[in-house]
Amino acid sequence: MAVSAQNAPSSDEELIRKLVHERVEGIRARDAERAMAGVAADVRSFDVVNPLQNAGAASARRRAEVWFSSFDGPIGVEVKDLHVAAAGGVGFSYAFQRYTGRKRDGGAIDMWVRTTVCYRKIDGAWKITHEHQSVPFDPETGRASLALAP
């Protein structure tokens, strides 16, 4: 465990933490422009819900807009256990994210999601090239586990 980057946060790690928090602010405000600012044009996303994958920033943005518009008011976002690593133009982060809010259909949402994000430094700026968000499922019932907390 002698790798210095593992102990001391680099400025690249700080830049990625800033990007994570910028996206969170964009989600809270239901501002797709802001939430998607750090996403690479050729991003590949594995989302919490179907389908298996989404390709490209335009697709990711449309999905965000549909999701944002399903809320009545702001979206609550809590980030827990954020880990970040970055070196030489390659980075990753992972964390738990809690989403809360009132939906337009009258329901409420309060769920913890696992999120892993992969970054490349492109033309001097960190960009999200891959994102994986999910909940696990219960093999006894086949149902997604929407009520687990870290």
Added chain:
Amino acid sequence: MAVSAQNAPSSDEELIRKLVHERVEGIRARDAERAMAGVAADVRSFDVVNPLQNAGAASARRRAEVWFSSFDGPIGVEVKDLHVAAAGGVGFSYAFQRYTGRKRDGGAIDMWVRTTVCYRKIDGAWKITHEHQSVPFDPETGRASLALAP
């Protein structure tokens, strides 16, 4: 998109590809020792099924052993669309993995899983410090989507 590492595979990327395929061979043979050889002691895993996370290589290995022992015969593993990036001691990979086989309870399994893996170079060797495997769910039914294919 001027980052050279994005176009030319580095030897580090080749080492990570080798690690991915070594793990696949370990799973096929239901050999927990081999499947877990590249896992860091303090790995944090987000698995396809509950719970929300598992911490540590010993926990990951116990889960693998239980899963392996639920099969009657070898496990089929197919890897599709493997992307790898690595630089300066930090790396990631993502892909689709198809698992097939006969279960001891008489059933059969055939499912595609999304997998994202994060690596650190520790004492000169690439190790898995984080792994995220999942299927999405159908928001209409709340059920995990076990029959999707890339």
